[in-house]
Amino acid sequence: MFIPFQDQLYETVFIERVNRFILSCKLSSNGEVITVHLPDPGRLKELLVKGNIVYVSYHEVPHRKTKWTAQLVKKRDADRLVSLRSTLPNGLIEEALKQKKLPEFEPYSFVQREFTYGGSRWDFLLENNKAPYLLEVKSVTMEKDGKGYFPDAPTKRGTKHVKHLTKITREGIYKTGILFVCQRSDIDEVRVADWIDLQFAEALGQARETGVDVYARSCYISLEGITLNQPVPVQLT
Known part of the structure; x- marks a missing residue:
């Protein structure tokens, strides 16, 4: 893509x-x-x-x-x-979802971008015949020794969103997921920068334990554009 x-x-x-x-x-x-x-x-x-x-x-x-x-x-x-555009991945992921280029979400169909539910706005709403799906996209730019880290600054808003996804997952009406998009090609794994924001790290760990999907993808950036690359693992411990 x-x-x-x-x-x-x-x-x-x-x-x-x-x-x-x-x-x-x-x-x-x-x-x-x-x-x-x-x-x-x-x-x-x-x-x-x-x-x-x-x-x-x-x-x-x-x-x-x-x-x-x-x-x-x-x-x-x-x-x-x-890339220095934190919103760039959203357009890339929107096209990938519409064209079914992400096996992680193959069972789901794209419905809309920026969907409001529960008082929060989510990046994407997907659906299939079993349950609707809320997907949040996070941009990763920080890299150390081939590992990508998020966040690179404290993010109260990000922590709030993750906790809200956990709550929604427990309710059982929506399935939920977080997709980290690495805006660079030299990352082979995504980790949480707990020394920068321990609350976000703890919230994300709890979210995955509760059933929130956590995925990551790398990208290749050129002067011509951005290409979505392969999945990379997310290590939370």
Whole structure:
């Protein structure tokens, strides 16, 4: 499953992170320093290092503070690209679900994206003739020694969602699942970063024990687009 990027990408050199959502970068073409919107609010400490290459897109949108958006980053000592768009996996997974490209969910049919149930909004609603299915997608960008870790910053919202999925699973009306999508190709296993957010780690462990499905997939990122790769295991202990 391949999703092409729609926007032209421009190469820049990362200078600094001004705040949670703003970067300062230098265009490689002419040396101009530009202000760039960062869609991923995570810490990204091992990626946003001075001198790393950041690929950005340009958007002429009225009233927007910056016309540039960070899309991809590449370490100076590696050829691999990593996506900086935390919402990118949702579009990829939507197409994969519609085209039945995910064996994990083969028994289910895609119904809709952003489905509200129980006071929370879930990424996807699936269904078959037995029970509807709520699926939540999480983006993984942090990597250490070939292992992907989530989250890379404390996530009260993520913990709340996982606990809510556990409650829904116990009710027995909906089946539920969490799919970690690794926005890079050098991850062979996903783990929970319990030293960053112990509450999320405990909630996810309880969720799987209760019956919430926990899956993960790797991706390949190029300057042309994103490709969904093979499943990878999720280790919670």
